[in-house]
Amino acid sequence: MVDKTIIKSIFEEEFNQIPTLISHIPDKGITNEIYIVEILDKRYVIRISPESNIAQFEKENWDMEQAARLGVFIPNTIKLGELESTVYMIQEYVYGLHGTDISLDKSFIWKELGKYSKTIHSIPTMGFGNYMSSPGVFSGDWVRYVEYNIQSLTDSDKLLSMNVLNEKQSKRIKMLFENLTEQKFNFGLNHGDLSLKNVIVNNGRVVLLDWGSSESHIVPHFDIVEVLQSSFEFDFNNQYFRAFISAQDISDEEFSSLKPSVDIIMLLRAIDHLRWAIDKKPEKVEHLVEVVSRVLNYMKI
Numbered sequence: 001m002v003d004k005t006i007i008k009s010i011f012e013e014e015f016n017q018i019p020t021l022i023s024h025i026p027d028k029g030i031t032n033e034i035y036i037v038e039i040l041d042k043r044y045v046i047r048i049s050p051e052s053n054i055a056q057f058e059k060e061n062w063d064m065e066q067a068a069r070l071g072v073f074i075p076n077t078i079k080l081g082e083l084e085s086t087v088y089m090i091q092e093y094v095y096g097l098h099g100t101d102i103s104l105d106k107s108f109i110w111k112e113l114g115k116y117s118k119t120i121h122s123i124p125t126m127g128f129g130n131y132m133s134s135p136g137v138f139s140g141d142w143v144r145y146v147e148y149n150i151q152s153l154t155d156s157d158k159l160l161s162m163n164v165l166n167e168k169q170s171k172r173i174k175m176l177f178e179n180l181t182e183q184k185f186n187f188g189l190n191h192g193d194l195s196l197k198n199v200i201v202n203n204g205r206v207v208l209l210d211w212g213s214s215e216s217h218i219v220p221h222f223d224i225v226e227v228l229q230s231s232f233e234f235d236f237n238n239q240y241f242r243a244f245i246s247a248q249d250i251s252d253e254e255f256s257s258l259k260p261s262v263d264i265i266m267l268l269r270a271i272d273h274l275r276w277a278i279d280k281k282p283e284k285v286e287h288l289v290e291v292v293s294r295v296l297n298y299m300k301i
Contacts, residue, residue, distance in 0.1 A: 002033050002048045006086050010046065014079055014090065015039055031056070031212050036093065043093035044078065054082060057089045059132040060211040063189060066123045066136075072116050073207045094209070096202030099195075106196065110240040112206040113194045113227075114247025121219035123189040130192070130215035138216040143181065149272055150177045158278060159271070164289055169301055173271070176264045183261065188219040194244075195231050218265065220248060221258060225266045234298040263299055270295045 004022045011019050021038040033048040049056060057080050064074045078090040099109055127133075129140025153174040159165045165173070192213030200207045215222075224245070232238045236259070245255055270292045277284040 002035070002050075002086070004035075006084060007035060007037065007046060007048075007088075010081070010083050010086070010088055010090075011037055011039060011044075013083065014081070045075070045091045045093050047089045047091070049087040049089075052082070052085055052087045054080065054087045055132070056212065057087065059130075060214065061089070062132065062135050063120075063123075063191075063211050063214045066189070067116070067120050067208075070119045070122070072119055073202075073205050074211075075207060075209060094200045094202055094207050096200040096205075096207065098197075099199030099201065099206075100197050102196075102201065106240055107243045109196065109199055109201065109206055110243040111247040113199070113208075114244040116206075116208055117191065117194060117220065117223045117244070118248040120191055121188040121223070125187060125189050125216035128187065128216050130213070132216075140216075142185075142187070142218075145272070146177055146180055146268065149268055149275070150174055150181075152275060153177075159274070162289070164274070164292055169296065172301055173267065177268060180261070180264055180268070185218040185221070185261075187216055190215055190217045190219065190222045190226075192217075192223070192226060193230075194223055194227050218261075220250065221262050221265050224258070224262050225269065228262070229266055229295070234294075267292075267295050267299060267301075 001024055007022050008019055011017065017039045019037045019039050021036070023036045025034045025036060031049070031051075033050060035046050035048070037044045037046055047057075061077050061080060064077065068074050075091040075094050078092060080089050082088070099106070102109070123136075125136050125138055127138035127140055128142040128145065129138050131139045133139045153170050155167075157165070157170060160167065160170060191208065191211060192215055193210060194208075198208060198210045200209065213226075227244060228234060228236060228241065232241045235241065236255075250258070270288070274285065274288040274292050277288050
């Protein structure tokens with residue numbers, strides 16, 4: 001957790017007021033520490049980057065600004081800054097009911113998220129991935145990303161020695177990834193984490209939070225991948241998933257044609273994340289091995 005003294009100093013500097021409450025919100029941010037701060041009768045959210053990565057917040061802010069111009073409801077950003085090596089984003093506090101706390105029919109939320117998804121996908125980007133080098137320009141390369149994962153499927157692959165894959169699966173997956181390189185895709189902005197946990201319903205408006213996972217990726221495939229995997233456990237017949245898809249004006253026939261590529265992209269992302277964790281974040285390996293296993297079972301590979 002962040003020392004609350006630095007949060008107090010940030011708000012004193014920005015607002016010339018001493019906070020009356022600083023409250024940590026656990027389990028709400030994957031990459032950032034999140035706090036609610038009250039000054040007199042006003043409430044704010046401050047997100048702290050543990051990696052002091054202001055470029056990440058600049059990407060999120062650009063993404064949100066573009067989406068807001070097109071009618072997506074988002075929390076307003078008040079300030080991006082850095083104080084004593086602490087990088088922060090101050091946003092307005094959005095009052096309302098959290099998406100996960102709504103007990104009635106959630107179809108209206110998923111329909112709105114579907115509409116938002118289509119709108120966000122229309123925002124043009126250049127490049128690929130989640131690192132934005134300049135406004136709208138992402139530094140990754142889709143072809144190199146796929147080729148890296150193809151070339152990693154060798155006889156000496158760590159995933160074989162770890163029993164994540166067997167030789168038959170490895171050969172099958174290599175063929176599927178090679179098929180991706182022969183297809184032409186459209187790229188655009190993706191939120192990357194469309195879910196009930198990132199929604200506040202305020203006077204009938206669905207406010208979309210947490211753009212930390214946003215990136216330039218294949219549209220509409222990538223957001224479908226994330227939603228299908230994280231919210232619906234691969235159940236593409238779920239009524240809420242169908243509401244999400246139909247709100248994007250994707251017919252059943254169109255979804256059927258998209259689904260093979262959606263599945264392969266899901267597997268590609270799962271395996272790529274695991275390779276990253278093996279090299280960079282060993283504490284995440286066990287969880288990501290399970291993710292790969294679940295996707296393989298879903299795809300019957």
